[in-house]
Amino acid sequence: MSRERFPGVRSGGGPRYRSPAGLLYPVPAMRTAPRVLCAAAVALLIAACGTAPLGPTPLDEGIVVYIHSGFRGTSQQVGADVTDLTKAEGPCAIDENGGGGSWNDCISSIRVLPGWTARIYGDKNFRGAVLDVTSDIPDLSAIDGDCSGSYNDCISSIRVMRTQ
Numbered sequence: 001m002s003r004e005r006f007p008g009v010r011s012g013g014g015p016r017y018r019s020p021a022g023l024l025y026p027v028p029a030m031r032t033a034p035r036v037l038c039a040a041a042v043a044l045l046i047a048a049c050g051t052a053p054l055g056p057t058p059l060d061e062g063i064v065v066y067i068h069s070g071f072r073g074t075s076q077q078v079g080a081d082v083t084d085l086t087k088a089e090g091p092c093a094i095d096e097n098g099g100g101g102s103w104n105d106c107i108s109s110i111r112v113l114p115g116w117t118a119r120i121y122g123d124k125n126f127r128g129a130v131l132d133v134t135s136d137i138p139d140l141s142a143i144d145g146d147c148s149g150s151y152n153d154c155i156s157s158i159r160v161m162r163t164q
């Protein structure tokens with residue numbers, strides 16, 4: 001759409017400069033710079049006082065968590081450690097205004113992507129009941145644990161690691 005409205009403007013284009021580290025960074029067009037700054041400010045505010053989305057994560061990295069068993073319902077890819085799922089924007093415990101939903105005590109099945117493994121915890125900050133997840137778990141309620149009798153709707157922090 002914007003491509004039609006602004007002929008010749010393409011995302012990812014524009015001049016580039018070489019940083020001291022030798023990496024190339026695109027220089028955002030002046031028109032998009034304010035939007036980028038606003039997004040950064042909003043992200044900081046959310047991090048300080050509420051939930052924020054996880055990611056972005058490359059599609060082949062980490063694990064995928066699901067709100068329902070059988071890899072059904074809302075899902076979220078997790079490609080980096082999460083110390084506190086109450087701060088990760090998600091579909092559970094949404095308040096009466098429709099906000100504040102997180103992934104805390106919300107996960108019911110997990111897919112593990114090739115070359116990855118995970119360690120899940122019942123409490124935030126990598127504490128509480130702990131379980132190594134080396135392959136897909138279609139139903140966490142079938143996994144006994146000190147969490148809430150099982151690991152279903154119990155996970156509050158996650159570590160992800162490469163296995164190769």
Ligand SMILES: [Ca+2]
Pocket residue numbers: 105121122123124153154155156
């Ligand atoms: Ca928990």
